[in-house]
Each structure stands twice: as structure tokens, then as C-alpha cells.
Amino acid sequence: MTSLAITVVGHDRPGIIAAAADALASCGMNLEDSSMTLLRGHFAMTLVCAGEASPEQVREALAPLAGSGLDVAVREVMPDPDVPAATATHLVTVYGADRLGIVARLAGVAADAGANITDLTTRLSGDLYVLLAEVALPPGADAERLRAQLGAAAVELGVEVTLRPAENDEL
Numbered sequence: 001m002t003s004l005a006i007t008v009v010g011h012d013r014p015g016i017i018a019a020a021a022d023a024l025a026s027c028g029m030n031l032e033d034s035s036m037t038l039l040r041g042h043f044a045m046t047l048v049c050a051g052e053a054s055p056e057q058v059r060e061a062l063a064p065l066a067g068s069g070l071d072v073a074v075r076e077v078m079p080d081p082d083v084p085a086a087t088a089t090h091l092v093t094v095y096g097a098d099r100l101g102i103v104a105r106l107a108g109v110a111a112d113a114g115a116n117i118t119d120l121t122t123r124l125s126g127d128l129y130v131l132l133a134e135v136a137l138p139p140g141a142d143a144e145r146l147r148a149q150l151g152a153a154a155v156e157l158g159v160e161v162t163l164r165p166a167e168n169d170e171l
Contacts, residue, residue, distance in 0.1 A: 003050045004029065004058055005077045010070035012043040020045065023061040027053035037121075043070075048077065086116045088134035088166050090143060092150065096159025098129040106131070106161065109153050113146045114138045129159070134166060 008020055017036060024031065034047035053061075059074045066072040094106065103122065110117055110133075119134040137143060147163045154161035 001050055002053065002055070003032075003048060003077045003079060004053075004055055005075050006045075006047050006049065006058070006062070007073045008043070008045040008062075008065060008070050010043060012038055012041055016043050016065070016070070017045070019065055020062065023065070024049055024058065027051060027058055027061045029053055029058060035119075086118050086136035088118045089137045090115075090135045090146075090163055091166050092131070092133040092135055093162045094129070094131035094154070094159050096129055096154075096157065097127055098124055099157065102129060102131065102157055102159060105153050105157060106133075106150060109149045110135055110146070113149065114141055115146065135163075 006020075006024075008016065010016075021031065029049040029051035032048050032050055034045065036043070036045040036047075038044075049058075055074050055076050059066075059072070062072050062074065092106070092110070094102065096102075103120070107117060107120075115138070116136040117133050118136050120131070121133075122129065122131045124130075137146065143163065143165075150161045150163055
């Protein structure tokens with residue numbers, strides 16, 4: 001069984017997901033994890049799939065996408081049985097005026113607390129900057145301490161930050 005990480009990036013148009021999924025299915029590759037979004041008119045997809053096809057066979061199957069102007073990358077990933085999968089335990093939301101360094105500062109606070117950001121989405125809507133992050137706190141971590149540290153960073157940045165426990169149905 002081969003596990004592959006695949007990225008597809010380029011100008012958006014209808015049919016990209018369908019073409020990629022069809023190409024992978026034709027190789028017998030099962031989509032296990034995926035994230036697909038639009039970023040200012042550009043399509044971005046990252047996925048992990050598993051099956052018997054080699055990276056070269058998958059690249060060949062995805063060649064029509066690459067030939068249509070999309071950047072396509074395929075690489076094998078090795079599972080690491082010693083690294084447990086991170087499960088988000090909390091959600092961080094940020095609202096405020098856009099300014100340089102919001103993600104860097106808040107991600108640094110989370111990292112210093114031992115938290116792993118498992119998903120991060122940002123949007124700029126006019127002058128309003130919105131960030132939503134799923135965060136996995138390690139067992140025994142002090143969520144109240146992290147909340148206070150995020151709050152202090154929020155004051156420095158001039159934004160509003162909340163940290164709350166994640167509900168399973170929200171993820």
C-alpha cells in the first residue's frame with residue numbers, strides 16, 4: 001500500500017476536483033484526507049490518498065491537469081507510527097483590522113504552549129481580518145493560561161481573540 005500526498009494549485013475553473021478525483025480513482029487510489037479551497041480566485045487542493053499505484057503512475061494520471069496550467073505535485077509519504085494523530089481540542093477565532101503579523105504572533109503563542117494547529121483558515125473581507133484555527137492542546141495543558149496568553153497578544157495586535165473547547169460536530 002502506497003500513501004501519497006498530492007497538491008494541485010492554479011487558476012480556478014469548474015471540473016478540477018472531478019478531474020483529479022477521477023484520475024486518482026482510475027489508479028485505484030482512495031482519497032483519505034483532503035482540503036480544497038479557493039484563495040483569491042486560485043484553486044488549492046492538498047490531499048492524501050492510498051492504494052497500490054506508484055507516484056509515477058499517479059503523476060501520469062494527473063498529467064492532463066498539469067498540462068492545463070495547474071501546478072501538480074505528487075510525493076510519497078511514510079506513516080510514522082510513533083506520532084499520534086493530533087485531534088483538535090479547541091477553536092481559536094480572531095476578528096480585527098488587518099495588519100502584518102497576526103498569524104505569526106498567534107501561531108507562536110500556540111506553539112509556545114505546546115499546541116498543534118491542525119487547521120487554519122483566514123479571510124480578508126475589506127479591512128476585517130478573520131482567522132479560524134483548530135488547535136490540539138497536549139494532555140494536561142492549561143487552556144486558561146493559553147487563553148490569557150492569546151488575549152495578551154490580541155491586545156498588542158488590536159484584534160479580538162477567543163479560545164473555546166471544540167465540539168466534535170463542529171470539526
